Amino acid sequence: MSGGEFDFIERFFRPLAGEGALGLRDDAALLDVPEGRQLILSTDTLVEAVHFLPDDPAETVSRKLLRVSLSDCAAMGAVPRAYLLNISRPSGFDDLWFASFSAGLAHDQALYDVRLLGGDTTGTRGPLVLSLTIIGEVARGRAVSRCGAKPGDRLWVTGTIGDGAMGLMARLGEVPDADGYLTGRYRLPQPRLGFPVQNFASAGMDVSDGLVQDAGHLAHESGVGIDIEAEAVPLSPQVRALGGAWLETCLTGGDDYELLFTAPEEASDAIRQASRQSGLEATPIGHVREGSGVRVLNGAGRDVNLTRKGWQHF
Structure with a gap:
């Protein structure tokens, strides 16, 4: 120096x-x-x-x-x-x-x-x-916040989930990463600028601390409950190749930096059109309901038990 x-x-x-x-x-x-x-x-x-x-x-x-x-x-x-x-x-x-x-x-x-x-x-x-x-x-007045989700809204996410968390696992030598895709996703997030979330979202945030935990933030701030359908959560081919044993890490790991948002059912066509125009896939992965908290459900509609919810800063 x-x-x-x-x-x-x-x-x-x-x-x-x-x-x-x-x-x-x-x-x-x-x-x-x-x-x-x-x-x-x-x-x-x-x-x-x-x-x-x-x-x-x-x-x-x-x-x-x-x-x-x-x-x-x-x-x-x-x-x-x-x-x-x-x-x-x-x-x-x-x-x-x-x-x-x-x-x-x-x-x-x-x-x-x-x-x-x-x-x-x-x-x-x-x-x-x-x-x-x-x-x-x-x-003015168009910023998307975390506190507007309503029962009946659908829950959407952009891109794929779990790449960042599995990229860290790859960097630590715990999983293979032959093409370097996962490492790249961990090191260099892709901010989803240009996706017009403000045109249809009732509430939203980015996924930084884990999908389940961040959905919990939306639920808490909006005074609602959220159900996530585990089988609907989009995973990259590289993550799928690692096997189902890593599903909890993908759902609760951080560093994805995808957009997580809720929107009324009638906005679904507009969201899909925005997805096509931007070249960024947006996937419905659950619903907003009365109540509180987040439930992760399997294909049979039963609760998936998780040992953790997401990244803790303290």
């Missing part, structure tokens, strides 16, 4: 700064809010050896950090605009590592049309800690 904090910012992060960042030279950034729009803000933190493995490439760590926050924008039907970045840097992470980290951010800034506005850097004796705050915008 050399040159101090301001040299560190100058070399690795000033090239990423966009309009409103004031060259990362001031105490704060400036951001205009268009008339008729609202800002959405969300913060995510990644900790070394907790949310990524110490030998994960720096470029994928930075891209994952940005993408998990972009997924929050997608879940609310928002368009991402910019982000703030905080870094607590141990001495063991050298300039070469951060050059790759910065290159990863530059790649995804161009891919998703977002820019760096500012942040903070500090040293630490602990693990590397990375925190990113995403700033997005949505038409």
Whole structure:
């Protein structure tokens, strides 16, 4: 490590700064809010050896950090605009590592049309800690929240479930991953930006802590119960090839970053049309009911007993 904090910012992060960042030279950034729009803000933190493995490439760590926050924008039907970045840097992470980290951010800034506005850097004796705050915008009153699900709504999910959790298992050497697909899904989530969830969802969020647990968040915030049909949950061919013994891991593992949402039955055709137009599969996997909590049901309609519900942060 050399040159101090301001040299560190100058070399690795000033090239990423966009309009409103004031060259990362001031105490704060400036951001205009268009008339008729609202800002959405969300913060995510990644900790070394907790949310990524110490030998994960720096470029994928930075891209994952940005993408998990972009997924929050997608879940609310928002368009991402910019982000703030905080870094607590141990001495063991050298300039070469951060050059790759910065290159990863530059790649995804161009891919998703977002820019760096500012942040903070500090040293630490602990693990590397990375925190990113995403700033997005949505038409006033159109943001999707977790608290609108109604009995009779269908429960939908995009993409496939379990890839992230099984990607971690692959990284730990517990399952095979011959084509690298599962590892890729763990390292580089695919934020579902552009899928117009705000056009039909009564409630929604992204799947970050596990399908069952996150469905529980929707149920709790909406004051309803949710039934998940285990056999309807979409799995990738790579996960299916690993066998049914991993089903609970897929249902309760995190890191999928797919959209999970409820919608009235009459919105089903619109959802399927949006799925075709976006090229992103959306699958109905259950229903909203009166009551509380989440039930996972097998093909015979009986409860599937799970030993865990999902990722716990504490």
